[in-house]
Amino acid sequence: MDSDAFPDLRAAGVTPREREILWLVGERLQNQEIAARLRLSERTVESHVSSLLRKLGGSNRLALVDAATRLRAGREPRGVLPRPLSSFVGREREIGDLRRLLGAHRMVTLTGPAGTGKTRLALHLAHEATALPPAVLVDLAPLSPGDAVERTFAEALSIAGEEHRLRALIRETLAEGRHWLVVDNCEHVTASAAALLADLLATTGHLHVLATGHEALHLTGEIVYEIPPLPLPALDDPAAVLDSGAGRLFADRAAAVSPGFEVTADNARQVALICRRLDGLPLAIELAAARVRFFAPADLLARLDDRFALLTDGARGSPNRHRTLEEALTWSYELLGEDERLLLERCSVFPGAFDYGTAAGVLAYPPLDPAELLRIFSRLLDRSLISSRHRDGTTEYRLLDSVRQFAYHRLLARGTAEDTRGAAGEARSAAEEAHEQHARHHLRHAAAGAPDLRGRNQAAALLWIDRRSADLRAALRWVLDRDDTTAAWEFIAGIGTAWEVVGCNGEIFDWLDRLLRRPLPDSDLGFRAAITCAVVLSFQDTGRAGEFAGRAYRMVEGETGYGRADDRADHRRALALLVRGWTMLYGPQRAEALEHLNRAAEIFERLGDDWHHALALGNSALALTSDPEATLARLAHAAELFGRLGDHVKRANCLNHMGIRAIENRIRLDDVPAWLAESARLARTGGNDHERLHSELYRATLDQHLGDHAIARTRLAGLLAEFRRIGDLRCAVRCLLGLGRTAAFDGEHEAARRHFTEGTRIAVGLGDVRITATGLRLLAGADHATGRFERAAALLGAAERLDPVPWEGLVPDPRLPAALRERIGPADFEAAFAAGYGTPPARQLDGSGPPLGTGLLQND
Incomplete structure (x- = not known):
């Protein structure tokens, strides 16, 4: 020097x-x-x-x-604060909040998980503040856990003295005039920092403190402000990405290492997904953006499953613990006690949000003491390793995805727990045991909630399934990957006919596809599995659904017969009759379907099973195709029964069926809007989005029948995407046929043909005779309009073979057969009609499509 x-x-x-x-x-x-x-x-x-x-x-x-x-x-100048070289991005709301808090309170603590930017925000506030005196930075990071902090405070304040006199000297220095301390990184010396600050605040009247750490210091008068991750992009277009704090930070840091980088229409979606996968965590985003030198955003996104190897090498000058994402999280992890570490690791088996009751049910097993769980859980919350939010009067918890991955890696590293044994007595790893506890808990809870799905606790039961959907997916994947088909069937068959309330979407079909590669279980579980398959598959493949219905019916043959005293056997027989009639509704055997459903309704009524009685009654109404008024009356009766039971979803379903049957038969059209409006309201109350979509579909169908094709077209296009997303193919067909009708009305006959062809092809695959016949008749109308006269006649023949009595409201033009006779002559018309009558519908459709179903719709 x-x-x-x-x-x-x-x-x-x-x-x-x-x-x-x-x-x-x-x-x-x-x-x-x-x-x-x-x-x-x-x-x-x-x-x-x-x-x-x-x-x-x-x-x-x-x-x-x-x-x-x-x-x-x-x-050196007293109180010098480091000035970061990179720009400060985002945090406008937090800066405004903290300026007000610092002006009104003497002790403010910023908390948040590692890497959330607490230090950067504190320094930014210190540089920008004008109402407070120049800030002095007290950086506690170099200290070891549990160290005294007085020497570090003294050095920051340019105070020299013997160790035992330092606290008094600090008090004396701060007693003169106004002072503002930025005390950074308190998390590993919380006790000693809190003790000193409590003393200083109590003995100096003009001292202001802004502290940072993973948890509050718990001082009298302390204001705790939790720093959340940066706001995420709401949409995937460039403007929306750059309008979010996370997207702006990524773009800024990426441009710094790769000049010329911009968020464009080509990469906006990938940038948005990177920010979402990283939960808006500033450190993780900065480390990811630095990799733009080597990887395009799409490549970065694909590598985030191994983010701890990817997100390394932070900027020089950063604290060592923040040079990589893993080091930042390790810094927090190593400050935990052993029981806190174990609970954090076990929490990583939750794929999303969870409530405390669920955590207690899943995670509180040895060596964790259930009586200590609340205390340990609260410590993780205090240290910002578990995030919380209030939602609809409840509190949800979750691990940020980076924290979850880190904790799961630590859980895997625990290896085999000697005191944890599986059913066969083999030692199991800590991770396997945690997954097992998670899967069993959720599958058992879901199956046990089936009665609530059918009654007055329906809304709560549906809400639980909706919020636990990620857990149920993870649980099913866990048991299926281990070939535990019994556990999977106990869940799926446990819900059973209540899938009609939950809604049959693409996931249940995927699960069944895996399960049905193996034989059904034996005994009662196999019977309930067959019943469930018949119910669920009726939404996608009525032919296969009918096979399972027949299997269930054969299982009960020879058991106690109808009318005898064995109620359990009678209930099984009624379920078999219900699904057998249910799956026949979409084929040509509607008279037999009605007989089965009537018998099932009688048995359920006698046994006092009101919900299944109403279900059989409502389905039987759909078999009364020759008497529309009787159909509406029976559906109204079923709707009343469901209403008494508190089942909003099934009442909404009956009202929806009443609406579409009235539209198709052109009766009571004035009543339809009220039915559909009530259905939509009940669906929202019951928490079932599927029935709400049904009511919107039938409202669009009514608009179309009343001549408002423009509104119908817009609604149907949006609904088509929704039904495809959730896997409701039957309603997707209705949307396609409706879009074809709007196109035909506007004279766009080639577009109409495309919609009718796609819809009819899907209907063939479903095995739904009636809707297939409707699609064929509509397609015949489009062929007539585009000059394909012989083919139009053949399509009418194919439709006649499937369903001789068309729905009046869906026939494109009742004069079409006469127009075709006149156009091509009676002889040619009859020849084409006869040829179509003798040819399976699948062969009538042009173009290539997915594999179709079997039976009458496919073959002679």
Whole structure:
């Protein structure tokens, strides 16, 4: 160092060699270490230390340490804060909030998980604030866990003194005038930092403190402000990405390492997904953006499953614990107790949000003490490792995805727990046991909730399934990957006919596809599995659904017959009759379907099973195709029964069926809007989005029949995407046929043909005779309009074979057969009609499509 910078040393006669030794004493090196550093003898160093004590008036070595600290601090401007080289992005709301809090309160603590940007925000506030005095930064990061903090405070404030006097000296310094301290990184020295700050705030009237850490300091008057992750992009277009804090930060940091980088229409979706996968965590986003030098956003996104290998090498000058994402999280993890670490690791088996009751049911097993779980869980919350949010009067918890992946890696690293044994007695790893607990809990809970799905607790039961959908997917995947088909069937067959309430979407079909590669279970579980398959598959493949209905019916043959005293056997028989009639509704055997459904309704009524009685009654109404008024009356009766039971979803379903049957038969059209409006309201109340979509579909169908094709077209296009998304193929067909009708109305006959062809092809695959016949008749109308006259006649023949009595409301033009006879002549019309009558519908459709179903619709 330049000796002129320290005139006091020169005036005291301190030589250059003595000055070198003074600085090393100030670094708390011992004489032996100084001698080695300067290549002197230890005796020479002792001599220079004695000389320094004489010249500077010190009584012991600690006085030299204080002198060196004071002289160094005097050379540097007091209270200098580091200024980051990169720009500050986002946090507008937080900055506004904190400015108000700092103006009104003396003690504010910023909390949040590792990497959320607490230090950066605190420094930004310190540089920008004008209402407070210049801030002094007290960085506690270099201390070891549990260390005293007084020396670090003193050095920041340029205070020198003996250890036992430091607190008093700090108090004296801060008692004069106004002061503002930014105390950073308190998490590993919480107790000592809190004790000192409590003392200082109580004894100094004009001190303001802004602290940062993973948890609150729990001081009187402390205001705790949790720093959330950055806001995520709401949409995937460039403007929306750049309008979010997370997207803006990614773009800014990526442009810094790869000049010219921009968020464009080509990469906006990938950038948005990166920000979402990283939960808006600033450190993770900055580390990811730095990789744009090597990977395009799409490549980055694909590598985020291994983010701890990817997100490394932070900017030089960052604290070591923030140079990689894993180091930042390890810093937090290592401050936990062993029981806190274990609970955090077990929480990683939740794929999304969870409530405390579920966590207690899943995670509280040895060696964790259930009685201690709340305390441990609260500690993880306090330390920002578990995030919380209030939703509809309840509190949900979750791990940020980066925290979850980190914790899961630690759970895997625990290896095999010796005291954890599977059913066969084999040792199981800690991760396997946690997954097993998670899967069993959710599958059992879902099946046990089936009665609630059919009654007055329906809304709560549906809400539970909706919010636990990610857990149920993970649980099914876990048991299926281990070939535990019994556990999977106990869940799926446990819900059974209540899938009609839950809604049959694409996931249940995927699960069944995997399960049905193996034989059904034996005994009662196999019977319930067959019943469930018949119900669920009727939405996608009525032919296959009928096979399972027949299997269930054969299972009960020979058991106690109808009308006898064995109620359990009678209930099984009624279920078999119900699904057998149900699956026949979509084929040509509607008279037989009605007989089965009537018998099922009688048995359920006698047994006092009101819900299944109403279900059989409502389905039987759909078999009364020749008497529309009787259909509506029976559906109204079923709707009333469901209403008494508190089943909003099935009442909505009956009202929807009433609406579409009235439209198709052109009766009571004035009543339809009220039915559909009530259905939509009940669906929302019951928490069933599927029935709400049904009511919107039938409202669009009514608009179309009333001549408002423009509104119908817009609604149907949106609904088609929704029904495809959830896997409701039957309603997707209705949307396609409706869109074809709107196109035909507008004279767009080729577009109409495309819609009718696609819809009819799907209907063939479903095995739904009636809707297939409707599609064929509509397609015949489009062929007539485009000059394909013989083919139009053949399509009418194919439709006639399937369903001789068409729905009046869906026939494109009842005069079409006569028009075709006139156009191509009676003989040619009859020949084409007969050819179509004798040809399976699948062969009538042009173009290539997915594999179709079997039976009458496919073959002779």
